[in-house]
Amino acid sequence: EDQVTQSPEALRLQEGESSSLNCSYTVSGLRGLFWYRQDPGKGPEFLFTLYSAGEEKEKERLKATLTKKESFLHITAPKPEDSATYLCAVLWAGNNRKLIWGLGTSLAVNP
Amino acid sequence: SAVISQKPSRDICQRGTSLTIQCQVDSQVTMMFWYRQQPGQSLTLIATANQGSEATYESGFVIDKFPISRPNLTFSTLTVSNMSPEDSSIYLCSAPRGSSYNEQFFGPGTRLTVL
Numbered sequence: 266e267d268q269v270t271q272s273p274e275a276l277r278l279q280e281g282e283s284s285s286l287n288c289s290y291t292v293s294g295l296r297g298l299f300w301y302r303q304d305p306g307k308g309p310e311f312l313f314t315l316y317s318a319g320e321e322k323e324k325e326r327l328k329a330t331l332t333k334k335e336s337f338l339h340i341t342a343p344k345p346e347d348s349a350t351y352l353c354a355v356l357w358a359g360n361n362r363k364l365i366w367g368l369g370t371s372l373a374v375n376p
Numbered sequence: 377s378a379v380i381s382q383k384p385s386r387d388i389c390q391r392g393t394s395l396t397i398q399c400q401v402d403s404q405v406t407m408m409f410w411y412r413q414q415p416g417q418s419l420t421l422i423a424t425a426n427q428g429s430e431a432t433y434e435s436g437f438v439i440d441k442f443p444i445s446r447p448n449l450t451f452s453t454l455t456v457s458n459m460s461p462e463d464s465s466i467y468l469c470s471a472p473r474g475s476s477y478n479e480q481f482f483g484p485g486t487r488l489t490v491l
Contacts, residue, residue, distance in 0.1 A: 311479050
């Protein structure tokens with residue numbers, strides 16, 4: 266059973282069209298949920314860490330939120346430079362030394 | 377922020393050969409991590425490399441196949457030994473951004489193709 270599931274797999278938006286990416290998890294005892302961005306040909310770039318339900322973090326056009334079962338990455342008025350794959354990963358009580366990664370959402374923002 | 381470089385950026389290798397990937401960090405870090413990223417699969421941790429001690433390997437990865445060196449606090453190598461086409465992947469190294477070792481800086485990756 267997948268422990269971290271991201272949806273949709275791919276998303277295409279027009280510039281300025283806001284949307285949300287989802288990361289759901291089935292592990293219990295969450296120790297942290299992490300969002301990364303990955304551009305083609307590059308390694309992931311850290312964005313946010315969320316630790317508890319109700320927590321929110323913002324950076325420019327991105328806002329990450331967390332509930333007890335999922336996290337959303339809201340993208341407000343996206344620009345073409347926001348095009349990337351967005352990865353989430355969780356750290357849970359059963360294995361607090363290793364992240365469990367999702368497969369990512371590939372976002373394309375058209376001008 | 378730390379800058380991490382990897383060499384080579386890509387390589388095409390023959391079955392049965394070995395390839396050593398280098399990872400250089402521009403600042404001293406206690407831990408370095410090696411990951412594998414295969415098409416259609418999630419990022420997978422291979423091992424954690426600490427300076428002055430043996431690397432810690434994750435389930436499914438063994439030292440004979442993926443020997444790791446960590447000679448100092450800014451450098452590490454990963455060797456992919458006796459390669460097969462199944463080893464074709466992107467290999468990434470990373471290091472912690474600060475006290476939380478799950479917030480990581482990543483290198484650009486090494487794209488390996490095994491024929």
